[in-house]
Amino acid sequence: xxxxxxxxxxxxxxxxxxxxxxxxxxxxxxxxxxxxxxxxxxxxxxxxxxxxxxxxxxxxxxxxxxxxxxxxxxxxxxxxxxxxxxxxxxxxxxxxxxxxxxxxxxxxxxxxxxxxxxxxxxxxxxxxxxxxxxxxxxxxxxxxxxxxxxxxxxxxxxxxxxxxxxxxxxxxxxxxxxxxxxxxxxxxxxxxxxxxxxxxxxxxxxxxxxxxxxxxxxxxxxxxxxxxxxxxxxxxxxxxxxxxxxxxxxxxxxxxxxxxxxxxxxxxxxxxxxxxxxxxxxxxxxxxxxxxxxxxxxxxxxxxxxxxxxxxxxxxxxxxxxxxxxxxxxxxxxxxxxxxxxxxxxxxxxxxxxxxxxxxxxxxxxxxxxxxxxxxxxxxxxxxxxxxxxxxxxxxxxxxxxxxxxxxxxxxxxxxxxxxxxxxxxxxxxxxx
Numbered sequence: 001x002x003x004x005x006x007x008x009x010x011x012x013x014x015x016x017x018x019x020x021x022x023x024x025x026x027x028x029x030x031x032x033x034x035x036x037x038x039x040x041x042x043x044x045x046x047x048x049x050x051x052x053x054x055x056x057x058x059x060x061x062x063x064x065x066x067x068x069x070x071x072x073x074x075x076x077x078x079x080x081x082x083x084x085x086x087x088x089x090x091x092x093x094x095x096x097x098x099x100x101x102x103x104x105x106x107x108x109x110x111x112x113x114x115x116x117x118x119x120x121x122x123x124x125x126x127x128x129x130x131x132x133x134x135x136x137x138x139x140x141x142x143x144x145x146x147x148x149x150x151x152x153x154x155x156x157x158x159x160x161x162x163x164x165x166x167x168x169x170x171x172x173x174x175x176x177x178x179x180x181x182x183x184x185x186x187x188x189x190x191x192x193x194x195x196x197x198x199x200x201x202x203x204x205x206x207x208x209x210x211x212x213x214x215x216x217x218x219x220x221x222x223x224x225x226x227x228x229x230x231x232x233x234x235x236x237x238x239x240x241x242x243x244x245x246x247x248x249x250x251x252x253x254x255x256x257x258x259x260x261x262x263x264x265x266x267x268x269x270x271x272x273x274x275x276x277x278x279x280x281x282x283x284x285x286x287x288x289x290x291x292x293x294x295x296x297x298x299x300x301x302x303x304x305x306x307x308x309x310x311x312x313x314x315x316x317x318x319x320x321x322x323x324x325x326x327x328x329x330x331x332x333x334x335x336x337x338x339x340x341x342x343x344x345x346x347x348x349x350x351x352x353x354x355x356x357x358x359x360x361x362x363x364x365x366x367x368x369x370x371x372x373x374x375x376x377x378x379x380x381x382x383x384x385x386x387x388x389x390x391x392x393x394x395x396x397x398x399x400x401x402x403x404x405x406x407x408x409x410x411x412x413x414x415x416x417x418x419x420x421x422x423x424x425x426x427x428x429x430x431x432x433x
Contacts, residue, residue: 009061009157013164016057020050047082055086059095063154064161064192066090066130088244088283096128102135102149109232117227121147129284131158131195131300136237145224146238148198150231158192190392195300198233204276204299205235211274218266219295240287240295244410252290259292260413264420266294267404271397272424273431275310279303279396281403283410303396307432309335313397314428320352321422328352338389350381 023046031039058065069090102125107114114121118137125133132150139145166189194200202223209220219238227234241248243263249256263286270277278285280301287295305313316331318324329348339347354374408415 009160010164010167012057012061013065013161014167016053020046020054023050044080044082047080051083051086054083055090058087058090061157062094062151063130063157064165066094090129094128094130094133096125096133097151099123101152102133105149105152106147106232109229110227118147127284137234139224139227143224144237145227145234146221146236147227148233148235150196150198155196158196162189162192191301191396197230198228198300199230201298201300202228202233202235204278204302207276208270208274208278208296208299208302211270211276212266217262217291217293219289219293220299221295221297238287238295238297240289240293242283243286243288243294243407244283246410249288254288254290254292256411257414259288259294260408260411260415261420262292262294263404263407264413264415264417266296267400268421268424271305271400272310272314272421272428275305275307277303277305277400279400281400281407283407286407301396303393305393309391309393311428311432313393314425317421318425318429320356321418321425325349325352335394336389336391337387337394340386340388344385347381347385347387350378354378 024043027036027039027042027046030036036042054065054069058069069087103114103121106117106121110117117139119140121137122135125135126146127134131154132148134146134148137145137147202225205220205223209222212218212220221236221238224234224236241252241254243249243259246256249259263281267277267281278296278299278301280298285296285298287297289295312331312335316328316335319328319331329345329352332348332351333342337348337351354377407413
């Protein structure tokens with residue numbers, strides 16, 4: 001990427017981030033100091049303005065900006081509707097690259113004409129996202145496949161975006177001194193290169209498929225390695241209904257609560273029993289068939305937990321759900337969550353209570369008002385005793401559970417979270433004896 005292009009990208013991202021951030025800060029400041037009466041209306045307008053400009057910037061610049069928009073658009077449980085309504089379009093409706101660009105990329109990677117591999121290759125993609133787009137095709141032996149093709153030049157864009165994100169988070173840390181963005185920067189820096197390696201993604205898919213073994217209600221596409229490289233991934237084509245397409249699910253007679261329970265069970269099994277989990281459960285990666293059966297796609301972002309962390313996390317969550325506060329505090333410490341003053345356990349208590357408070361019976365997704373109250377309480381404890389170190393594993397688990405909470409809101413999930421999670425945590429601990 002040319003220096004002028006990088007500079008233009010950095011200026012565009014930084015200036016929009018500043019306008020969004022200081023727009024909210026300005027409204028809050030005027031509300032607190034001068035009693036601004038129409039603050040809610042101004043916030044609503046700023047939501048709408050920010051969401052539309054974030055969407056336009058993501059579409060124009062693409063790269064990790066698309067991924068950021070996907071995450072924000074997947075959280076209707078926490079993010080204002082003005083954001084989710086606009087940014088959810090980034091999950092699978094990103095303007096695709098021209099067919100000629102994709103054809104050249106496939107032929108370059110597979111080192112032969114596209115007609116020598118496929119009897120048909122649809123010119124229009126079935127999905128287009130942040131790093132790649134997917135085309136339906138048919139091999140010469142009749143197998144129908146999905147071909148995921150990485151955008152040419154995307155690696156340079158991702159590296160530039162990573163530099164921009166690091167810069168923005170460091171600037172934000174100056175204004176929000178109680179927040180440590182170091183682990184977030186490190187996690188993003190490690191994850192992005194892995195998502196660009198389709199060989200890694202293919203192996204992740206096979207491992208997760210093997211872990212679910214004979215289960216017929218969890219479906220992972222088979223990888224066709226003879227037609228796959230680091231930038232092109234050819235896999236079994238699987239058809240299903242997007243998990244947030246509630247009208248289509250209901251039209252097919254699929255029970256939404258059964259879908260919500262299946263998704264929750266699938267991710268609990270991965271986290272507590274397998275120790276390898278799919279960390280990107282946004283709606284564009286999960287599809288449903290009657291049964292219900294869950295189709296999982298896109299395994300670029302997965303995390304393998306060693307047994308020490310997996311069992312330590314199971315012990316921590318078990319302590320939370322059984323109200324064993326001393327063991328919960330010990331669990332945070334054993335997992336490497338460090339605070340400035342280890343003798344003051346209040347932060348650990350608030351972390352555990354925060355998790356419990358947003359896991360209310362009868363509603364398997366976070367309530368924005370409740371989350372706001374919990375965050376205020378937690379921030380007060382962190383100001384008194386800052387968290388100085390947190391394992392990166394917590395960030396991906398948090399990302400995963402946050403996206404699942406967003407799915408729960410779409411499905412109006414009534415899954416009993418405690419009753420679902422506790423048996424998995426118990427099974428993990430008993431299996432280690």
